[in-house]
Amino acid sequence: MGFARPLGLLVPQFVIFTLLATIFSVVNISILAPVMEILFGSSSQSDCDCGEAVTEVVAEMPPLDFSIRYFVDLFYYYLNTYKVEEGVIATLYFVCSVLITSVFLANIFRYLSTLILERVRINVIENLRNKAFFAITHFDLGYFTEKRKGDIMSRVSSDVLEVETSVVSSLKVLFKEPFLIIGFFTAMFFTSPKLTLYSMILIPLSGGIISYIAKRLKRRARLTQDTLGRISNVIEESLSGMRIIKAFSAKKYITEKFRGEISNYSRHNYRMASRFNLASPISEFLGVFVVCLIILIGGSMVLNKDSSLTGSDFIVFLAFFSQVLTPAKAISNSLTTINRGLASGERIFELMDSQTKINEKPGARAIDSFNEAIRFENVSFGYEDKLVLKNINLEIPKGKVIALVGPSGGGKSTLVDLIPRFYDPKSGVITIDGADLRDCTISGVRGLMGIVTQESILFNDTIFNNIAFGKPNATLEEVKAAARVAHADIFIEQFDEGYETLIGERGTKLSGGQRQRLSIARAVLKNPPVLILDEATSALDSESEKYVQDAIENIMQNRTAIIIAHRLSTIQNADKIVVIKDGEIIQEGTHSTLMKSGGLYKKLIEMQSF
Numbered sequence: 001m002g003f004a005r006p007l008g009l010l011v012p013q014f015v016i017f018t019l020l021a022t023i024f025s026v027v028n029i030s031i032l033a034p035v036m037e038i039l040f041g042s043s044s045q046s047d048c049d050c051g052e053a054v055t056e057v058v059a060e061m062p063p064l065d066f067s068i069r070y071f072v073d074l075f076y077y078y079l080n081t082y083k084v085e086e087g088v089i090a091t092l093y094f095v096c097s098v099l100i101t102s103v104f105l106a107n108i109f110r111y112l113s114t115l116i117l118e119r120v121r122i123n124v125i126e127n128l129r130n131k132a133f134f135a136i137t138h139f140d141l142g143y144f145t146e147k148r149k150g151d152i153m154s155r156v157s158s159d160v161l162e163v164e165t166s167v168v169s170s171l172k173v174l175f176k177e178p179f180l181i182i183g184f185f186t187a188m189f190f191t192s193p194k195l196t197l198y199s200m201i202l203i204p205l206s207g208g209i210i211s212y213i214a215k216r217l218k219r220r221a222r223l224t225q226d227t228l229g230r231i232s233n234v235i236e237e238s239l240s241g242m243r244i245i246k247a248f249s250a251k252k253y254i255t256e257k258f259r260g261e262i263s264n265y266s267r268h269n270y271r272m273a274s275r276f277n278l279a280s281p282i283s284e285f286l287g288v289f290v291v292c293l294i295i296l297i298g299g300s301m302v303l304n305k306d307s308s309l310t311g312s313d314f315i316v317f318l319a320f321f322s323q324v325l326t327p328a329k330a331i332s333n334s335l336t337t338i339n340r341g342l343a344s345g346e347r348i349f350e351l352m353d354s355q356t357k358i359n360e361k362p363g364a365r366a367i368d369s370f371n372e373a374i375r376f377e378n379v380s381f382g383y384e385d386k387l388v389l390k391n392i393n394l395e396i397p398k399g400k401v402i403a404l405v406g407p408s409g410g411g412k413s414t415l416v417d418l419i420p421r422f423y424d425p426k427s428g429v430i431t432i433d434g435a436d437l438r439d440c441t442i443s444g445v446r447g448l449m450g451i452v453t454q455e456s457i458l459f460n461d462t463i464f465n466n467i468a469f470g471k472p473n474a475t476l477e478e479v480k481a482a483a484r485v486a487h488a489d490i491f492i493e494q495f496d497e498g499y500e501t502l503i504g505e506r507g508t509k510l511s512g513g514q515r516q517r518l519s520i521a522r523a524v525l526k527n528p529p530v531l532i533l534d535e536a537t538s539a540l541d542s543e544s545e546k547y548v549q550d551a552i553e554n555i556m557q558n559r560t561a562i563i564i565a566h567r568l569s570t571i572q573n574a575d576k577i578v579v580i581k582d583g584e585i586i587q588e589g590t591h592s593t594l595m596k597s598g599g600l601y602k603k604l605i606e607m608q609s610f
């Protein structure tokens with residue numbers, strides 16, 4: 001209900017509409033009595049006192065009053081007048097027109113109350129989706145690799161859908177069906193208190209059995225959602241890796257994997273469905289069973305000429321009774337939907353409540369400039385138990401270019417990921433101008449840094465918006481200037497729509513080099529004091545690499561930069577070159593000192609020039 005806000009006037013409106021809809025539904029059925037009276041009562045005239053002449057004769061226009069009694073009397077007054085003055089056929093017309101009016105109104109009000117339910121449902125879903133997505137954007141980078149992305153996807157998409165259906169069910173169970181049940185029960189009570197008492201015992205009994213069955217569904221429902229998450233995982237993986245799947249003719253591998261997950265899902269799904277669908281036949285069977293009991297009891301009363309129940313009253317009673325069953329059944333069905341919704345809701349809340357590991361200390365220092373140096377002091381780090389970085393000591397002074405080199409898997413990317421605090425060290429500290437990163441505000445630290453990685457992360461939007469991404473109110477002039485520095489202006493201007501060109505999902509309409517230059521333009525526009533380039537050029541062909549290399553040299557002037565380069569020729573002018581292997585710094589120095597001292601760096605250089 002918290003997510004349904006703002007509810008405002010919706011609740012009172014809903015109550016009024018539902019009440020009116022209920023009243024007119026009761027009226028619809030009550031009209032059965034005079035109809036039968038007209039059909040049967042008029043043929044067997046007055047010599048019979050067998051209880052059929054139930055029509056109350058209201059000879060006088062009743063005094064105006066807003067009670068149910070008044071409307072009933074008014075109806076019978078007109079009924080009587082028609083009968084006396086115009087005959088039974090005219091009376092039949094009258095009764096039918098009252099029925100049509102009443103059905104019309106009942107449906108209008110039911111429609112209006114449904115509209116309100118829908119409003120609430122839509123509010124809930126909108127708020128839920130927004131909150132869930134907002135929560136996701138706050139998770140640490142580590143979260144997305146630890147927990148599977150497909151699982152998150154299924155929680156924010158299909159679980160939200162489950163909640164959506166159950167929202168309507170819960171509202172109906174809370175606010176609508178009870179009205180109907182009370183309305184029909186009241187009408188039943190006026191028709192025959194005795195029979196009503198019997199049914200009040202029978203209905204909860206059968207209802208209890210049905211809701212028991214519903215309850216047992218909850219566990220299964222949860223299981224199916226989990227397996228569904230694994231399926232979207234496989235699909236996502238296959239879609240993004242389709243090129244590789246085809247290239248390696250790995251269709252068989254991936255289809256088998258998919259088939260396995262699907263058949264797992266189907267098995268669970270079937271088990272769940274076989275229970276889920278049991279509710280309806282059982283409830284129908286029990287319903288008819290109960291109706292038969294009532295027919296036996298009521299029928300005997302009528303046949304035994306019990307003065308409290310006439311034949312036509314009994315028919316009306318049965319009609320009401322059948323109507324009570326509908327909302328009662330709806331409640332029992334809703335319980336299963338609600339249970340599924342609760343299971344899904346739990347999964348969504350679990351996601352929202354996930355604890356982040358990277359948190360800002362209360363009263364953290366807002367840092368907005370970089371003046372001296374970033375220092376790693378005895379830093380160790382591992383994603384899991386195994387250490388990926390061991391005892392790193394490193395100084396990155398302002399205005400210098402530091403290059404990290406070494407064999408792949410050595411921990412270079414991990415090291416630079418610690419600087420914007422994507423992860424916290426297991427031990428040791430990283431300081432910026434002497435302050436522990438963990439004592440500074442996260443936005444402050446990240447605000448000082450620009451990052452370009454090997455894969456350029458672009459969004460399905462215009463070129464302008466992709467460049468202006470990190471600086472929300474950038475002007476076109478600023479964006480153009482950044483594009484010029486990144487050597488991106490030439491190709492952008494060749495597009496008909498220039499900076500307004502849509503680049504497609506993940507920038508698929510651009511070449512690798514173009515995408516990378518957009519990423520660089522984005523970093524340039526942000527104009528950060530510290531620049532991190534993680535193999536920014538290694539995915540490029542040599543022509544684009546030349547452009548991107550030029551772009552990088554453009555932006556590195558007067559800036560602090562940490563560069564991971566795959567091609568060593570590009571970092572020979574760095575102020576300091578750090579060689580990392582197996583999570584440790586094994587060599588440090590300039591190109592010439594390292595060449596002189598030999599070792600891994602010299603070996604790597606020789607391998608590349610060869």
Ligand SMILES: Nc1ncnc2c1ncn2[C@@H]1O[C@H](COP(=O)(O)OP(=O)(O)O)[C@@H](O)[C@H]1O
Pocket residue numbers: 145383384388407408409410411412413414415
């Ligand atoms: N998100 C991650 N979760 C677990 N292990 C990881 C993760 N990222 C990298 N690793 C591991 O950490 C080690 C260092 O990786 P990385 O820093 O990417 O090396 P480099 O950039 O030098 O090639 C590797 O052994 C890799 O398997």
Ligand SMILES: [Mg+2]
Pocket residue numbers: 412413414534535
């Ligand atoms: Mg790397």
